[in-house]
Amino acid sequence: MTKILTPADQFEVATRDGLWMSAADALRVTGFALKPEGMCRDEICVPMSAGSVKGAEIDVEAFWKKLGGPVIASDAGDVWALGAPADERNAALEGLQAPDFTLPDIDGTPRSLSELRGRKVFVATWASW
């Protein structure tokens, strides 16, 4: 199994020759579904070249790069990180709707920014280092 790290999650997926995987796994990892017109999420479809789809298998590395996102593999090829495309991050921020996030508190309870709608929220980072 291959470990795949996405910006907000991580997955164990059966892959071969890099990041070739089933369409079902590709949907799970990327949120995009394989359709005749390409890889689609909501109204967006990314056309796929003939070389990056074989039957119901997809080269997710090729797809992710076409989307404009970075793809970095570990030396052994057993862990891959798919990063958010710069354009996607910029578009989200320029829309000024605060991107939602879910993070654990000190006791492990998950908390989401969206739970605080209706209040003014001051989000501040810190670190021990």
Next chain:
Amino acid sequence: MWQSLYAELKDKGFMVVAVAEESRGADHARPWIEQAKSEYWQLIDTEHRLEDLYNLSNVPQAIWIDEQGRIVRPPETAGSTDHFRRMDLKTRTMTPEDQAGRLAARQAYFDAVRDWVNTGKHALPADDARARLPKVTPRIAEARTRFRLGVWLRAHGSTAEGDRQMNEASTLHPESWSMWRQAADLDEVGKASGPDFWKRVQALGERPYYPPPKL
């Protein structure tokens, strides 16, 4: 750090979310959180996810979000100043003038948050907020991806390879103090504020370490 402000304003529809950018995890952050005796959320961000989502580059940075979930002030320095750069490194002390200057700047920032909650002041019009957003470049996007992989590799026993990925991340995005200092801290606690840190700070020259918020 924000408890007094929170206690004062919590009944006015105000919430504080403190996020620890802490790849060593919750237990490492716990002593500070317990000492803060805070009633607001204290969240742990081992992968620096918030920095990725909001394009952050240092701590402390804050984002102001209104009742509709809109960003009314993009990421900016939250109460810290560059006075520390003139500190006497032997005694770790600042001059009384610098201490006073630092305190005044922090107070001014606290006052701004208070004004925002009470009157809406300092919330930026959409165009101004947009203009102040730091842009994500493809290099920054790659840096964050390598950082994410590096944190994972380090946490799973591949220390040298994780280090290498984190170093490459810092090379791609040298303006991010968070990535560089987190990597240094993972290497050895204390290293994030050791001699290499001070060298990097000195290399800034006239550029700020904590760009002051434009209030």
